[in-house]
Amino acid sequence: MKRKVIFDTDTASDDTIALMMSLDFFDVIGVTIVSGNVKFEHEVKNALFTLEYLGREDVPVFLGAQRPIMGVWRTVEEVHGEKGMGRWDIPTPSKKPENKFASDAIIELSKKYCCELEVLAVSPLTNLALAYLKDPSIVNRIKKVWIMGGAFTKGNTTEIAEFNFWVDPEAAKIVINGGFNITLVPWEVTEESATITDDEWEKISALNTKRSNFFVKVNEILREYSKKVGSPGSVHPDSLTVTIAYDNTLVLGSVKKSVDVETCGKSRGAMLIDWYNLTNSETKVEIITKADSIKFKKYLIDVLSKA
Numbered sequence: 275m276k277r278k279v280i281f282d283t284d285t286a287s288d289d290t291i292a293l294m295m296s297l298d299f300f301d302v303i304g305v306t307i308v309s310g311n312v313k314f315e316h317e318v319k320n321a322l323f324t325l326e327y328l329g330r331e332d333v334p335v336f337l338g339a340q341r342p343i344m345g346v347w348r349t350v351e352e353v354h355g356e357k358g359m360g361r362w363d364i365p366t367p368s369k370k371p372e373n374k375f376a377s378d379a380i381i382e383l384s385k386k387y388c389c390e391l392e393v394l395a396v397s398p399l400t401n402l403a404l405a406y407l408k409d410p411s412i413v414n415r416i417k418k419v420w421i422m423g424g425a426f427t428k429g430n431t432t433e434i435a436e437f438n439f440w441v442d443p444e445a446a447k448i449v450i451n452g453g454f455n456i457t458l459v460p461w462e463v464t465e466e467s468a469t470i471t472d473d474e475w476e477k478i479s480a481l482n483t484k485r486s487n488f489f490v491k492v493n494e495i496l497r498e499y500s501k502k503v504g505s506p507g508s509v510h511p512d513s514l515t516v517t518i519a520y521d522n523t524l525v526l527g528s529v530k531k532s533v534d535v536e537t538c539g540k541s542r543g544a545m546l547i548d549w550y551n552l553t554n555s556e557t558k559v560e561i562i563t564k565a566d567s568i569k570f571k572k573y574l575i576d577v578l579s580k581a
């Protein structure tokens with residue numbers, strides 16, 4: 275029996291590959307969309323299209339928050355392409371989203387699948403924060419929350435902040451302090467273990483499957499951008515996070531610490547880790563410090579090799 279998950283996403287480039295992998299690994303009972311990477315309407319279209327492309331029209335898509343709780347954010351078309359799918363102008367999908375707000379869907383599904391549901395959040399945490407504010411008891415019904423977010427020090431959006439935390443630091447603060455059972459996969463770990471080098475990119479292109487062709491198209495601009503800012507290839511944080519959720523033997527190092535999120539000034543979106551337990555906080559989360567790159571890439575190639 276596959277584990278039941280909700281996939282929360284600001285769907286652009288690597289989000290779609292993380293969704294593809296999740297559909298293989300898990301029983302995805304819902305996809306929830308949140309504002310972040312590109313215009314909301316494109317994120318919705320990208321998610322619906324990805325599901326259709328993979329023949330998974332059966333998976334419901336729920337529309338969520340179209341802005342962060344408080345702050346002003348910016349979309350990052352330079353990272354993912356104008357519409358979030360590289361240079362690919364995807365056709366309009368015929369699949370339609372559900373008529374239920376994402377945070378309400380999270381609450382309802384947590385009741386329906388009480389105590390076994392997991393959330394894969396590869397996105398700003400607005401939808402989950404709103405669900406928690408409406409019904410804090412979801413903490414007792416959701417088994418696990420896997421989060422791609424936060425940077426130790428090497429921010430990819432400001433000097434100190436990672437994009438998902440930076441878009442909605444208030445939401446990240448609410449979720450992380452909410453008492454969920456959380457594993458965090460920070461930016462640096464993903465850059466170290468989930469960067470696809472030129473050789474690996476060529477290998478993926480040469481697979482020439484429906485899925486590998488999709489990978490190459492949607493990540494084309496991500497690859498160019500990542501290299502431009504100094505990574506050795508395209509970085510795939512969301513795909514690594516769902517693979518760690520699926521196979522915990524990918525975890526080569528982790529710590530359990532209390533975490534907070536800065537919401538002010540120039541360091542807005544920074545991840546604060548209480549390394550020495552200075553705050554005496556009881557609320558701790560697991561933070562991944564090292565992941566198995568070889569295993570991750572094997573899973574990725576396996577998923578992309580399928581017809």
Ligand SMILES: O=c1[nH]cnc2c1ncn2[C@@H]1O[C@H](CO)[C@@H](O)[C@H]1O
Binds near residue numbers: 311353422437511512
């Ligand atoms: O420069 C970037 N490289 C990779 N992913 C990015 C970038 N900017 C925004 N995201 C998005 O934010 C998370 C990673 O911080 C990922 O979830 C990705 O979708």
